[in-house]
Every structure is written in C-alpha cells, then in structure tokens.
Amino acid sequence: MPNYNPYQYYPTQTNAYPTQMNVGPTQPTQNIPQIQDGGFVTIPNADMVYNYPVAMGKCVTFKVEGKPIIIEKSMGFSQLDSPKIERYRLVKEDSENNDSGERGMSELDKVKSDIKDIWGKLDEIENSKKNPPRRENKNGES
Amino acid sequence: MVGNMKDVMDMYQRFRQNPMQMLSQKFNIPQNVNMSDPNSIIQHLLNTGQVSQDQVNNAMKMRNQFR
Numbered sequence: 001m002p003n004y005n006p007y008q009y010y011p012t013q014t015n016a017y018p019t020q021m022n023v024g025p026t027q028p029t030q031n032i033p034q035i036q037d038g039g040f041v042t043i044p045n046a047d048m049v050y051n052y053p054v055a056m057g058k059c060v061t062f063k064v065e066g067k068p069i070i071i072e073k074s075m076g077f078s079q080l081d082s083p084k085i086e087r088y089r090l091v092k093e094d095s096e097n098n099d100s101g102e103r104g105m106s107e108l109d110k111v112k113s114d115i116k117d118i119w120g121k122l123d124e125i126e127n128s129k130k131n132p133p134r135r136e137n138k139n140g141e142s
Numbered sequence: 143m144v145g146n147m148k149d150v151m152d153m154y155q156r157f158r159q160n161p162m163q164m165l166s167q168k169f170n171i172p173q174n175v176n177m178s179d180p181n182s183i184i185q186h187l188l189n190t191g192q193v194s195q196d197q198v199n200n201a202m203k204m205r206n207q208f209r
Contacts, residue, residue, distance in 0.1 A: 038195040038199070039195060039196060039199045041199050041202060041203065042203075042206075043206065044206060044209075051181045052181070052202065053181050053182075053184040053185040053188055053198055054188070054195065055188040055189070055194070055195045055198075056188075056189060058195050060195065060199070079189055
C-alpha cells in the first residue's frame, strides 16, 4: 500500500470547467430606451390631456368621449423634457372591407391590363403571319 | 396600549388640522410641489416611482365617473 498522508494536500482535477473562448473585442451594444405604452384612457374633453399626469418614458393614449379624436401624450426620460402631445382624427370607413376591396380591384385591373397586353402581342404575331413583310429584290421589284 | 391610543388620536388631530401636511410628510412631497393641484402631486408620485401609470389611469377613470 502506498504511503498515504491524510494531512497532505492532494490537488483535485484542475480546470473542471472549460476556459471561455476568446472571441475578440465585442461590439458595444446601444441600449436605446424606448417609450412604453402607458395605457388607454377615455376623457370627457380634450383639455384634460394638458394636465394629465404621465410617467417618464410612458405614452398614454386618450379618446375624447363622443368625438372622433385620439390624443397621445408621451413623456421623455428626464423631468426636464416637456411632454409631447400629438392629436389624431379618426376617419370612418364606408364599409368593413373597404380597404381589402380597393386592393382587390387594383389587382384585378392589373391582371386585366396584363391580359390585354398579351392579347395585343398575340394579335401582332398573327397579323405578321398573315401578312408577312415583303422582301424586296435586289432590282427593287417586289 | 394607552400610549398607542394617544399617538393615534394625536395623528388624527394633526390630520384634521392640516391633512395636506400629513400627506406631504408621508409621501415625501417637497415644498415646491403645488399641494393645491392634485395633478402636480400625482406627477411627483409618478416621477418618484411611488405610483404606477396604471394606478393613476384607474384613479383618473374613477374620478371621471363620479364627476
């Protein structure tokens, strides 16, 4: 039996965890703060927006009761920033599928014009077959 | 117990005499905030992170309902 000293330090396995690979200098990431949604509030009149408290870095959306108006109030990330107020007017659509209907029509028109072009080219080819271009003789006689 | 009751009564009396002062002490509202304007108080609480925007929105909705 080998001489085993219970008080001697026997090193265990070194580098139990693999060393991290050196991937070179990393690009500094820019953490640009973005204004977050601060909720949707219905207000009786538009003047309330100017005094409505909004937290820094938040944007609250307001709907004025009985009017087709949407107002957004957003605050910057500093107390020194002044609030930004943007006002939008809602436009009523004539029908629910108005947008898709318009898109469908425009696509249909495009297909129609393509078909017209193809038919026009086919007609040209057919006409050229029926009336081949006259070849002039060297003497100039046809 | 009697001492505690006396403290509570004192606090109540102080609140009755000057409620705004008690609130400003409780929420650490500085002197430059206009205590007569609730919106400026709420704005300070928002800026210091003592209340959230959702809490303010809910409170304002309730206020509009009872107007």
